Amino acid sequence: DAGVTQSPTHLIKTRGQQVTLRCSPKSGHDTVSWYQQALGQGPQFIFQYYEEEERQRGNFPDRFSGHQFPNYSSELNVNALLLGDSALYLCASSITGLASTDTQYFGPGTRLTVL
Amino acid sequence: RKEVEQDPGPFNVPEGATVAFNCTYSNSASQSFFWYRQDCRKEPKLLMSVYSSGNEDGRFTAQLNRASQYISLLIRDSKLSDSATYLCVVNRVSNTGKLIFGQGTTLQVKP
Numbered sequence A: 001d002a003g004v005t006q007s008p009t010h011l012i013k014t015r016g017q018q019v020t021l022r023c024s025p026k027s028g029h030d031t032v033s034w035y036q037q038a039l040g041q042g043p044q045f046i047f048q049y050y051e052e053e054e055r056q057r058g059n060f061p062d063r064f065s066g067h068q069f070p071n072y073s074s075e076l077n078v079n080a081l082l083l084g085d086s087a088l089y090l091c092a093s094s095i096t097g098l099a100s101t102d103t104q105y106f107g108p109g110t111r112l113t114v115l
Numbered sequence B: 001r002k003e004v005e006q007d008p009g010p011f012n013v014p015e016g017a018t019v020a021f022n023c024t025y026s027n028s029a030s031q032s033f034f035w036y037r038q039d040c041r042k043e044p045k046l047l048m049s050v051y052s053s054g055n056e057d058g059r060f061t062a063q064l065n066r067a068s069q070y071i072s073l074l075i076r077d078s079k080l081s082d083s084a085t086y087l088c089v090v091n092r093v094s095n096t097g098k099l100i101f102g103q104g105t106t107l108q109v110k111p
Helices: none
Strands: A005-007 A010-013 A019-024 A031-037 A044-050 A053-057 A064-068 A074-078 A087-094 A110-114 B004-006 B011-014 B019-025 B032-038 B044-049 B055-057 B060-065 B070-075 B084-091 B099-101 B105-110
Touching (some): A005 A087, B019 B084
Antiparallel strands (some): A005 A019, A019 A074, A031 A044, B032 B084, B084 B105
């Protein structure tokens, strides 16, 4: 049973560029959440996708956008990259509507460096 | 003030020691509580959920005090392999709401 997968594992971009990160949820999961983890900090919630729509959003600017596809996979897009966007981007998958659990399972992350 | 606060440590303990981590949360509407473990440059992994009645999993015991908005994790008989960062996590909305993470507490177990 494949867990959560993310691509690419590492990425280097320059300021002002745009980036797309990808996530495939755990088999049977329908909900994808994205988090940003800066060095030495805990992950911060960016947004969550369910049924191909953004369901919740954290305190991130509109430069951060996303998409969920019919197969439940998801993309995170960041426009006009800033140095401060350098971080580990984590995708987490879960199941909505299953009362017995609200556990989220994390992928290995994409480490983004903005120069 | 951060919504979930932890002492970042590091906690340096010898093998076999008992160590306790504490965490406080500010939003009384929080519904679900967890401890995650994160190894260096890896993703967070669920260690255990935390219930008001307290719960134990082997050497690990977690407690929740809703009145004081306080969560704890106790590790007994520490192993070298317990060295990691321990993240306190709350969820305001049960069943796939957004997770709010503390900064994490770093544990180093020394031989």
